[in-house]
Amino acid sequence: MPPKKTILRDAAPYLPELTLDCVILSFHEDRLKVLLLRWKGTQEWSLPGGPIQRNEAVDAAANRILKERTGLDDIFLQQFHVFGEVERYNREEIRHKLKHLIDPDKWYERAVSVGYYALVDYTKVTPTPDAYTEQCAWWDVQHTPALLFDHNHIIHVARQALRTQLSWQPIGYNLLPEQFTLPELQRLYEAILGKTLDPRNFQRKMLSLGILERLAERRRGGAHKSPYLYRFKKEQYELKLKEGNLFFT
């Protein structure tokens, strides 16, 4: 029996059976945030994503979707996993929930999804819904609702990959303001790792990477003694990104 046609296959300019899902993350008020979309006429949320144009590289499609949802170019973007299970989610349930938006005979075919995560500056994003959705908003990554499709799972895997990335690349350039204190940097790392770190060990390790420049100024106004401000040394930071290994340097 030939497979049923899908909405993607009907849409001739797109690759059939391949989609993208984007876990767009930012750091705001010491919390890791994820950008979600609410589908028209529902209380159902999902990740941004979509199909890949026939004449478009997969990475270019991810950049396009990110630009459309955030307004940003040149985002730090990382492929992290291919979601290739045959039954990724309950299609019957999706068909029912979105029947007012999508021809119920479609959305019925298998799609393999390439997962990307992006790290963006919270203050620079203009959240923008797509053709199927009416709201685009930040959610605390630890308190997302039950999402459509397998998107809670995708966020879970993205967070694991991001934790892994902390051992091979510095992170922070796209997530923190230009000047920050070591405690602020530590809170970002703790939010990603999902655990608290010993401040002295953290500072020793971060400083050993040679990517931080201490400024003359201190952060004023905190409850504790004023900590120094730092910024990333762009060149060394880029070098570490390229080396791709912080353990065996």
Next chain:
Amino acid sequence: MPPKKTILRDAAPYLPELTLDCVILSFHEDRLKVLLLRWKGTQEWSLPGGPIQRNEAVDAAANRILKERTGLDDIFLQQFHVFGEVERYNREEIRHKLKHLIDPDKWYERAVSVGYYALVDYTKVTPTPDAYTEQCAWWDVQHTPALLFDHNHIIHVARQALRTQLSWQPIGYNLLPEQFTLPELQRLYEAILGKTLDPRNFQRKMLSLGILERLAERRRGGAHKSPYLYRFKKEQYELKLKEGNLFFT
């Protein structure tokens, strides 16, 4: 204009426009080796790979291909990159080189490839060609011939990913014999990183992970003083694999 049909699209049980490429690596005589296939009636080599069955998870397809080419089950297998460029290689050239094997009007469509690498025990592999190829053999990863498709590039990206992996996971369980010396382990790491490491730093870092058990015996017969034999503590090794971060532990 509708796209031309491809060999994959004609083969109804497979997903169109999605393939796998497998970089199967082993460690033998202090060298990193990669398993390559020679196409029938040619001197042209490529990586193992192939399409994904319609009712098969992408990871399951990778395991199937690995089993077919090596005879091994339960291989350490890692998705590392999606090769999603529109023009991944010179299709005209491939069409010409393989015209005796493949209908020249086919192989003309875009395919996105999911790259996997596998780490296997050299001594346990039975290299086995597929339907299009007549030889399956190990090559020194630093001295591969010019390969078909974009497979030299895929090997390059796999090696980068493997270097990265050294900073978030221990490696060696599938590549070394059960008992090994620290210099032997170091030579594996050096082969992957593509550079020499300071022995004292290497030993300090590796021992700090708590995954190595020193045995009572020493390696006899070398030119130097006999080094101790070690083996991996399976349970701690697995734990480190799961943690996925060696830098911020």
